Amino acid sequence: MAPNLTEKTSSDRLRVGECLVVLSSREVHLPGTRKTPRLTPKSVGVLLALARKPGQVVTREELFADVWPDTMPTNDVLTQAVTQLRKAFAATGAEDGASYIETIAKTGYRLLAPVAWEASADATAIDAPDAGGVSAAETAIAPMQFGVRGKHRRLRRHVLLVLGIVLLLSTLVMAWLLWGRAAPVAQDTTVADGNRVLGSPARPYRLITATEDVEVNPSLSPDGALVVFARERDNRSSLWIQSVGNATATPLLATPAGASDRFPVWSPNGRSVAFARFLAQGDCEVLVVSATGTGLRRVTRCDGTDMLSFDWAPDGGSLLFGSMTGRYASRGIRSLDLASGRWSSLQYAMGADDFDYAPRYSADGKKIGFVRNPQVGDMWMMDADGSNAQRLTDDAAEIRGWSWLGSDEMVFGRRIDSESRLYRLDVATRLLRDMGIDNAQSPAVSRGGGNLVFMRSHFQSGLFRIPLGANGGPPQRLFASSARDGQPMVSPDGAQLAFTSDRSGTFALWWARLNEPASLQVIEGVRPEARQPMDWAADGRRLLVTGRDVDGAPGIYEVAPEEGHWVKLAVPAGEPLQAVYGAAADSLLVVERGDDERMALTLFDRSQQPWKRLASLEGVSQVRYDRAGQRILFTRLASGGLWQAAPDLAADSVKLVHAEMPSRWRYRTWAVAANGAVEYQDISRECSSRLTAIAGDGSSQCLDATRFSAGNGLSLAPDGSAVFIALALTDSADIGMMRIPQRAPRRVMGLAKWLLP
Template sequence: MEPIDSDLSNTERLHIGDCLIVLPSREVHAPGARRSVRLTPKAIGVLLVLARGAGNVVTRDELFAQVWPDTLPTNDVLTQAVTQLRKALSAGGAFPQGQEYIETIAKTGYRLRAPVAWEPEDEREAPAVGAQAQEPGRSALAAAGSAPVVELSSAAAPPRSGFWRRARRRLLLAAGLLLLFSSLTMAWLLWQRPATESALDAATADGTGVIGSPQRPYRLITARQGFGTFPALSPDGALVAFADESDGGSTLKVQSTGSTTSATLVKAPAGAKDRFPAWSPDGREIAFARFRADGSCEVLVVGATGGSARRATACDGAEMLSFSWMPDGRGLVFGSMTGRHGAPGIRTLELATGRWTALDYERGEGDFDYAPRYSPSGHQLGFIRNPQVGGVWVMAADGGGARRITSGSAEMRGWAWLDEHAIVFGRRIDSESRLYQVDLRSGLLKDLGVDDAQSPSVAGMGKLLAFVHRAPQFGLFRVPLDHPERKERLFASMGRDAQPMIAPDGQQLVFTSNRSGAFALWWARLGQPDSLRPVEGFRPEARQSPDWLADSQQVLVSGRDDDGRPGIYEVAPEQGQWKRLPVPVGEPLQAVYGPTANLVFVIGSEDDGLVTLSLFDRGGGRWRRLAQVPGASQVRYDRATQRVLFTRLAEGGLWSADAALSQASFRELSGEVPTRWRFRTWALGAEGAVAYLRQDGGCAVQLSRLDQSQPSRCLEAWAASATNGFSVAPDGDAVYVALAVSDGTDIGIMPVPESASRPSLGVLKWLPVLGKPDS
């Protein structure tokens, strides 16, 4: 192997193996390639860091620190940069994916294996005298087309070239000295300014006494019993409207973004619930939805100071109704709606005339587009596609082609524009919902550091962010169906327990929990508290419940690896053993066993973004797709009746099919429930029974049967249930469910964070190293 020269110089042309890299233009010239490949600035940055440590392992943390300073990028950003480098270095086809140059070191980082050499400056700048005498294959540099060949006939040319070269060097030296002097002066001035005490510094006094805990980046303005939901900031950020869902009702209230007492915006009729407030662009009116006890609803508009409300449209009481104002304030834009007043896709409603206009844009037949919102300039329109397992998309304000902004299939919990080039969104992760910021230009993702947050709202003219702060505690309960009041709590803890799935033998239980501090899958034998233990080594997903094999020895669990990549895991929980299955789906979301262990039903997002339900035969180690159904969101296999039951993304209801997923066998079992948002709160019981949990009137957890007409029964009057899964005992005499032990929500307020892609300027980025704060 050739020796590796890692002593980097300041020239502009770099040889890595047989490839030439021209730094000013970010071009890679590979031998045999028809044309050069241009790299992104970040990819060039990664390449330079690898070249500086050529022959040695460079960790991911080192690459993030040097190429993405002052940001919190995801692993996908680095992986994309390395993938681009490998393609560029192997553009000539000599080696697959450039693997002879860049080696992946599992769970650590990367290593550049090829020789590194900088092109000497005299070779780069010397005039091409006597170019006609050179051989056609004279050098790799010439072959790459790095410099034109010019024939000089004048004897005075070399001295003139040398004069200008010396003059240029002196000019550059003078400019460099001036820049250095300016930077040192600025650093000295900033060093001399008084230090501003940080939140962490405020918790101590001269390093000797404790004063208090550091301040959070937000404050709660409603802090009280009950539920404050659906916050909406006024355009100037002075007021926030929200739904107060205390005492079984839902009333719209308005208060200042300080901690003053709230005032009722409009009084709802008896039995009606007002939700989803949205401020007009001028801040004078608020649109909202009113849901009535008979299942109907209407969208109304009222003045920001209250008064009589006028009707905008009817809306059939849809659970996932969504709307916001158009930029000119003359109408509303609605997401997908179902029912006789609905239509698929995004539409606008002109308030003065009542005229609907459907936007012409790209969407799949089964896509449900939710929460459309115009950007601050009005030039872009964003929305959430399939919020149960979807992401945020953005397109031109008048429609056309939409592009996806967030990656991965996630349970989305609201979103808002931060500015024209950045958004903030909430998503379910493990046992909580968190807020994330994404830059539309760079794709950089940043966690805003707020626990248990969702439903963000941003002031259009201000710099304020409002959100719902909810931190419930859920416990596991066994609820006897004959006597629900005798419910029994299982494995008490201060964590959040969810998704209790009883085994077919009725003796084992698996569930997800953060009770140990880390989110994990747990197993126990009922009646044996000492058997409780976590299955270590992988991280389960909270969006889909585990599924037991008929022999009660294994479960299928959706989860993620150390790099955050989703997958399906087959787990033997009693032994604490697991393996990742090679499911041939772009992003697998859920898997359940079929009639045999080798037949598996999988819901996943394909490479084109379409979410499908597939039947695979994995016999012999090969995964063969036998059948496919588009647009499914949840699946269960009923061994008693040998049928498949599933829900859909775009509409409520429950469908069944035979075990082969043949189209002719499709049947609609229920046209209304499960609803789209509660698509996981149903379970299979004994002899083909289908149980469903809902919240209705004075009952927080009501159990009903979807397969036959039976009176509903109230399992819990006050404590809400988790919506991500429960199970029915094999003998059908009890349900295992996660109930809220403590619950409630508040409205939080915090300053709008800076854009994730905004770099620090000058010496400001070095001030933390020097020991001085920059603000």
Template sequence: MRIGDGLAVVSTREIHMPGARGPQRVTPKAMAVLCLLADNPGKVVSRSALLAEVWPGTLPTDDVLTQAVTQLRKAFGAGMGDAAEGKRYIETIAKNGYRLTATVEWLADGESGGKEPGDSPASSAEPAPAPVAASDAPRPRVTRRVFVAGVTVLALAVVSGTFMLMRAARAPAAAVPDPAHGVGAPARPYRLITSAPGFELSPTLSPDASMVAYAATVRGRRGTVILVQTTSSAQPRQLSEPPAADVSDSLPAWSPDGREIAFARTERNGRCRVMIVAANGGGDEREVARCDHNDLLSFDWTPDGNGLLFGTMAGSDPSPGIRVLELATGRWRELDYDVGEDDFDYAPRYSPDGKWIAFVRNPQLGDLWRMPAAGGKPEPLTRLGTEIRGWSWLPDSRSILFGRRVDSQARLYRLDVARGRVDDLGLDDAQSPAVSAPTGMLAFVHRRPQFGIYRVDPLGSPDAPVTRMRLFESSGRDTQPTISPDGRQLVFTSDRSGRFELWHADLSRPRSLRPLEGVRPETRQAPVWSADSRKLLVAGWDERERASIYEVVPETGRATRLPIPLERPLQAVYLPDPTQLLIGAETGNGDMRLILYDRSRTPWRALQVVEGVSQARFDPVRRRVLFTRLSGDGLWQADLELRPESVRQVDATMPARWRYRTWAVTGDGGIDYLHRSPDCRARLSRIDSGAPATYCLDPEKLGSTNGFSVDARTGAVYVALATEDGTDIGFMALPESPVKFLLGIARWLNSFEKSTS
């Protein structure tokens, strides 16, 4: 390809620039990115499209794409005296993607567009032809030999997962329609079938996919109700009838015969019931089970429709594992399978063929497991340790669709159970998938919130008005605000620049706000400041997608990966002794532990371990370690040596195990807990104090669930609140399997050969 003044040779992955000492070789992925951009010169190609096409079958991060673009820019900048000149070739479009700004000419093999590679325009023996736009590029004749080579490459691509690079290398640049012709943006693969303001949640499809039921907020009610509508965007009708305005009906589940819908009803006093109602609304609601409002409740129908399959319940009628409620008798039947004392098995569902039950074990860590439908030994299907945002079996019973939080958004992924392969479906801001197995149709929740960082002034009495001020306006998602011990610096995570990064500001100089390079932060664990406010411990991911802990110096921007002798560290905490660190890490079997390390020697030496810890904090006032557990609600403490005899419970109810990140240590050694109440979406409650107090930070705006902080000197609270929020239900046919997609490409190649031979 002739690209601007340069020549890109796809087969050798070399970019030749005038004045350069020699060709610049780039990685296969970088060349694949260039080919896709060259297919659309002057047009923006989204980051999600580039990631989905160039890194199929993986869970890519924005960093790998950024590195590929940086490599291309350096190659284009070679010979210009400054690698930054390469930015003129590839432009970053904030919050969207990239655009190739240079003209493109596709050339036959062996051509150089009138120049030899590396020649400057003046040194060419003949004048170079003027670059032409991709839409004007001549279509080269494709011979049978080229065609056969293309098919061979395509077959290899099934194994390597890089067929997109080869397709771009063999075909001429696609013509780009002139916008003046009235051609709009490419149609998205789904349509939103709801459009009301507020939230539509937990969709469930009727067996024939003609109807969808979901929980929704409606005007005049504090709680949610169950709505039903056709999947053709018709107006919904209210199915459930909550007895009061503050009662919430949620978690609808459609029966296999399409006649009934089960749902959960939660009242403000904590009463929780599982109800069943006719799907057509022509009957009374009936109660079939009691539950606890503090539970992370989950249930689904048995394949015969005669029972409900429940996940772990820890409330008034506890069960350590998965069990079945027989609707005719009201009896519970425990499934005989291996489940640990601290395990929590969530969202169990039978496979369409009835042979398996899959579930999420310990949702705080988030991995999918599977066992035979009759019970037995469970096996892990994934080892992601992530936030799984809903999941559903696919019709073949060999694949699973699940939502997963990635950086600042949730996306949908397909899991091939037999091979363990995970594919990104390329849907932004999508979660809670629901699949109709008989029809292969998919409904999901589409949510694209915006969060801003607010400072809430020191709290007085619970009845006093709260003063909020938003910091650092943006249209992105700013979360995890962490104030330094001296109260002068703030770091937070954000996608405001189009990629997920760690940002830093000196609060006395708002214009000092900038991203800290060299680390991609983890969304589940907020950064931790050192006592002198000079350094940060940041959980993140390295260039090879390995969980890592970095020590970051904001003043210089230097980020150092710590040599922690663990595969999956998730959190690090400073202690008064500089030779010691607390490390929270996954064990690899669905559990987590807190380890006290001596880092004065290499390799680090583990001094003490506490099992089942989901998050830890250091309280410098009372010189104690505070932590939450995977296995239950509440807060615990231990001494700085983590001695077993020092471990005791501080509070039995707060934080809830599912909000294990929304608590912070205050300057006087107290604990603040951010949660939601029926009358306040962002409520702050004091834990472990002589006079418990509660404050409503904002009655309407939801608080982020991945962390906040308190200024130790002034008591000001730094919190992320939703500035824009709401959800809709998306509806679409399931994307074709990779095999069907490749067969379609093969058919296209065959027709392409016939039309050009």
């Protein structure tokens, strides 16, 4: 009869059916077999719990309490333990493992095989040596046991050897990385022992200019030691040069009275600088001067151009130009040979409405990068001969300057909400990373690598109501804040104002009644798009807003601002960029961008599900509906100027309203009043913010001689008596400089993520 299994025995051998379980080694033996399975400690615990009640059902709860006390295991761990026991018994060749342990559905398990501890006497008999000095049990088990254990020992030795080599190599790699790291700077640490404060965290950059003027368009010499930039003062600009340290800048050359010098670009050999000079009456010329400010010569004219861009070829013998407008207009990217003055156009694929801007050769000269349609565009790249043109980003973003980082990476500025930030782009993987630098644009990298300069702006804007024409009166500040307020859109009844602002710390949509300042409230849950204006319904109760969801996908939102309610509309368009109410109650006009990056204005009937497309016009960048004139007004990507069409977008109704206003770059700074008046806001030499009537007598009014406006939208009072506009309260820009941070390594077979370059 078996001993009481609830009592502790002196033996560590438990007989289960035909198998002998040695508890000290957790091995399962059967004489005459070559396999010796080893159990886990939890499997042994389950076996002992079942062995205490042989032939009886042991519930899962009892097993959990006995084997996994003070924990909350899942059923899976118990199932795994039982499975291992069955496999161990089956592996010895005794019987099927399931015949040893039975599963009781939804209850627990039962041990079917007879169990017994090896009695002390039996253990003595088993362990007693025979004439040869070996016990009977050892005689049966030893040949199998020691052979298997020998193999296990050899395997363990090999595994330990490999692990030792891996650990040694890891130690050497970590030691090399730690040795190569720069020693920490004390000023970079904010808090040391206890509460002792050492200083604010160091920024990844430093400002090398800090004047009251506006410094823009920086360019680095090839060795990264000198920077040339344009300094703006009194609506004019001149070129200055200084070292990347905080030395005093000096003028590169004298700028003639009434002229402005902009867009300096350093030559590959560091001896010359190419730049653009803008003269009176829209005259323009591209000049080259030595780095010492001598030897000035003109290489081409650029009269009347809009969005001029150019860069040096790697050999320094030619300049690469982007698309040009004006008197010397040309579509696409072309090269100007400086010795002969001959132009040569690159042959590559581009759409009829495409405007390719800021072309630049890669460091190895094999690629050309450029921005296609920078107002709502993306980064592109092609081979130096014009082949294999491909899009690198797909954001319809407002790109604000860019540069190569070597030959396989780019850095560019992109407007996000109310600010511009720097991003770096891996051209092979298309991976985009935020560099953590806010209010930054116009990056430039030294051709030799290492240094990066950029323009860092300090801009704060406020909302103003400015009377127009004979009404006179001073500007009125609306809903004052210390943040960036923009896109003020007055309702058709003139009583409400919707606008965007980061006054709460995040960029959001705001609404208020103009005569009730206490009504000001934020519309929760809507992240508006800063580039596109909002549009009020005729009854002033609803508002169409372009926004982005939590994943950054663009969409159109219909907002009831007074109630704070909104809904995202099911616009059947891949990338809706703007929407306005049409002539009919259920018609909407949507500016969209298709998969081919082509822009179009589409008229939808939303009374049907899905929405029905009624008509479409290609190449439209922004739209307004003139209710008084019963016409659609819009701008185009391909050219400056204002166009109109009938409410049904009939192709034969399209005609030009004005050939020059708005310009291609300032395509958002125009508005339509309820009485049909159309006004355009731009900049002149004498006025920082000027409003000009596109229709009628073309009269102009200077809104503010010194303060620039935010370039993302304005609105007119219903009767055209006033303009609602965002003007700069503080507006300055400095040049920042930093070392280019090493990029994260690309993953190779999943291993490179563990190693730094």
